Amino acid sequence: MALATAVRPYRDFFLPSLHRRFASASVYTFGLCFVIAILIGEWDSWLWSWFPVGPTGVRALLLYIPSLLIYVLRVAQWHVGQRNTAAPWQTFWKYALRLNTLRTLAFYFFSAWFFSEIYLWSRSGYAGLGHTDLGKLHERIRLNERPLYLRTVLIILGVAQAMMHLWKDYDRIPIPVTKPKCERKDGESASNTSTPQTRDTSPSLQISQKLGIIIKQSVSTTLVMMAIGFAVYFFFLRNIVWTGWYNLSKWFTSLAKTSRPTGLAPFAGLLWRNFWASFFLVLLWEFTNTTFDIYIAQEPLKKDKPITNDSKDPNGSLLNGLRSKKEEAKNIAFWELALITDRxxxxxxxxxxxxxxxxxxxxxxxxxxxxxxxxxxxxxxxxxxxxxPKKDEKERKPEIELVPRISQPLREDQIAGPGVPLGTRLQRIEAAASQIARTYSSPDNATNAGARRLIEYGDRSIHEGAQQAGSVWDEYWSKFAASPIGWFxxxxxxxxxxxxxxxxxxxxxxxxxxxxxxxxxxxxxxxxxxxxxxxxxxxxxxxxxxxxxxxxxxxxxxxxxxxxxxxxxxxxxxxxxxxxxxxxxxxxxxxxxxxxxxxxxxxxxxxxxxxxxxxxxxxxxxxxxxxxxx
Structure with a gap:
């Protein structure tokens, strides 16, 4: 079979497929932005409060920018497969100081800040969220702390969401693990025997099924972060943020000379607006991440055919993908190959x-x-x-004999020499007496029974003390391992x-x-x-x-x-x-x-x-x- 000489690289089919999925996911996200734009707008007109061509449409386009930042982040950092390390501290050491970590924090920071500006612009007319507070006629213009509080809390929320993004590894795309197709009878179509792991439902149905989970998670995250943001702002950041914002604002506005924050009353209404602003922002982030995961994890097909079918040499392009140095393209190529052999x-x-x-x-x-x-x-x-190596392998020492043994090994205990021959009877009596004396005058027999008991008691006490110390030490380390710090x-x-x-x-x-x-x-x-x-x-x-x-x-x-x-x-x-x-x-x-x-x-x-x-x-x-x- 004649094959084409020039083989198109796999990325020519892989990247356009990702672009199509990105565009489809963006449609759903923009729809959510339009709904949020209606809810945070001023409902002073039954027509312009929802009509797309007008302030609501502009607000929706602006709200799409924070979600677009997350899309760009996901496109730049997505990967296949979970992170594998031997211990949690290794995960932290390997991923904490990478460029991707700093990029994630930066993107969520700017996404939260931009959303806060859109929200304040949409609600500042009657909600008391203007940049300044005019006060009474005889008073000078004062800096309004209410919008400053909302900005700070939303930015804290952005940092927390970035940490959650890194902790839960939102960048991972869950590609299904396929299995060999089931045996089928002659004449049975492949579509009837494909496994559940490789058959996915429509993206719109998956999004609708996960929408309730997204809303519940957004509400819980919002409530927790409202409490954390309140504590962080009032106990740590209030004076710092106020001083910096005041020094910057006085260059553009004639402000009263106030060196301390002026208060946040009425606070109940501000908390209510804080809840809705935080909820809409978290909902937008979670929805963006979910739609990206659903669409990128779709099977590598185009019009129900493998994406490389458009190539003049489909199998050659697929082989290029299987040899790709980029793990993402390589994993998608393996997935496409498994689908080809299956269906x-x-x-x-x-x-x-x-x-x-x-x-x-x-x-x-x-x-x-x-x-x-x-x-x-x-x-x-x-x-x-x-x-x-295993312990038994390390301790096993093979015995190598270079030559065959021709005699018994040397004795390692005490060896008595031949001695001097005893000639006379007197010499034999003296030798017997000296042997008896050496036997009964050895150091072991010189110690009395009390001393032996003391020595045995000391040995036993030392042994029991060592065992007790070892058990206390093991108990201590077991409690440490079970603690949150030990988990790390x-x-x-x-x-x-x-x-x-x-x-x-x-x-x-x-x-x-x-x-x-x-x-x-x-x-x-x-x-x-x-x-x-x-x-x-x-x-x-x-x-x-x-x-x-x-x-x-x-x-x-x-x-x-x-x-x-x-x-x-x-x-x-x-x-x-x-x-x-x-x-x-x-x-x-x-x-x-x-x-x-x-x-x-x-x-x-x-x-x-x-x-x-x-x-x-x-x-x-x-x-x-x-x-x-x-």
Whole structure:
């Protein structure tokens, strides 16, 4: 099959797809901005209070700017997979001082400030939120503290929302973990057998389903932050903010010489406006983040077809995506490949037929890339085992004998010499007497019974004191590990296993699962769709890699020790302490794929080059899982 010489890069299809989704999400967000613009406006006219062409429309456009800042932030920082570190302090150390952290704080700061200016501009007419307070006729103009309080509290809210954004990792896009397609009968369409993990509902339905959760979360966040903002402003920032704002304002307005804040009365109405301003701002942020997540996490399809179908060389563009250095594009390419092997029969058949591609046939390159993802699991486990060998391996010292032993080893106890030969009877009597004297005059017999009892009592007291001190020390550290401060330094089996099995700094679970799905679907479908019979050469290696990965994971998890600071794990039953959901998903996908391949190639694996021991071992791995499930 002749292939195009120039292959378009994967980003030419990936980025336009993201732009279309961004535009669709923006429509919903602008609709929310329009509703907020109506609610915060002055309802002095039944027409202009809602008519888009007028002050309400301008206000809606301005309100879209704070949400647009969050969209830009998300586009710049989104990633696939959860953050994987061995302990919370490592997460803080790795991510706290990065440029992304400072960018997040800056964007939320300016978003809150800009929203506060729009709100004050919309409500300052009759709400007493003007820049100055005219006071009585004989009084000089005074600086109004009420808008200053609202600005400060909303900016504090922006900083808190940025911290929540970083803490909960809002930048992560949840891409589903696919699984091999179910076996279907002849003539049954692929659309009827696709798995729930790869079939997503419409974005509008997802948004409507999450709208109630967004409103409840916004109300709770608003109430908490109102109390925190009130305390921070009046106990820490009031005089500082007032002095700075007054020194800046006196250059533009003739103000009364007041060195201290003038008060906030009436305060009840200000708190009510503070609640609605904070609620609308948090609602706008949460809605923006939710719509972005929903649309970016949509399947990489265009008009129900893979996005690379528009390329002159679709599989070549897809291979470029699989080799991309950007993890986001690489993960989306793996997802698209898994969907192609699962649903699109015509496109899947082209993978087997492209044998003239540069470097290697298309199916060979895809198999190598996918197997590399699975092999990386075993490589990470081997690296950890080499860096931190098990105790029994460290203590085991092999005995090497360079030459065979021809005599007994030398004695290490006291050895008595031959002595001088005793000639006369007197000499023999003297020798016997001296032996008796040495026996009964040894240091052990010289000590009396009381002294021996004192020594034994002292030894016993020291031993009991050491045990008591050790138990007190263990109790102290156990309480420290269970405390909020100890959580920051706590080591966790789940974290450790995720770092080793799924990789770091971000989890590769999605790409691993999609690679397993791709290999399984291609292997099983090759029996009917590989017209040239070339793919079957890859099947033995796929079986070996799957079996090796399963054994490596199970061996590592079995030898993984629970740290004494892992309070949550130690509180669970011993049989469940090493059950890590993310690791179990990977093992489940590997065993499902291995089982399907063994069932399809049961009678062909021997002639393909696999030994009887390898086939038996692979079958035992699958059979052990079936017995456990039963």
């Amino acid at each position: 699109f029969d015509d496109r899947r058949k082209t993978i087997y037929g492209e044998l003239e591609r540069k470097k290697a046939p298309t199916h060979k390159q895809i198999v190598d890339i996918c197997l590399a993802e699975v092999r990386n699991i075993s490589n990470r486990i081997d690296t950890i085992n080499n860096l931190f 330094f706590r080591s966790c089996v789940r974290r450790t296993a995720n770092v080793v099995i799924n990789g770091s700094p971000y989890s590769h679970q999605s790409s691993i699962a999609n690679a397993i799905t791709t290999l399984t679907n291609l292997a099983v479908s090759s029996l009917k769709e590989d017209e040239y019979g070339q793919f079957n050469k890859e099947v033995p290696e796929i079986v070996r890699v799957f079996a090796s990965a399963i054994k490596a994971i199970e061996s590592y998890m079995q030898g993984l020790e629970v740290d004494w600071m892992d309070v949550d794990c130690l509180a669970r039953p011993e049989a469940e302490r090493k059950k890590v959901p993310e690791v179990e998903v990977v093992v489940e996908r590997l065993k499902e794929g291995l089982e399907r391949i063994l069932r399809s190639f049961a009678e062909y694996l021997g002639p393909m080059g696999m030994t009887a021991a390898e086939i038996r071992e692979a079958k035992e791995l699958v059979a052990r899982t079936e017995r456990r499930g039963a």
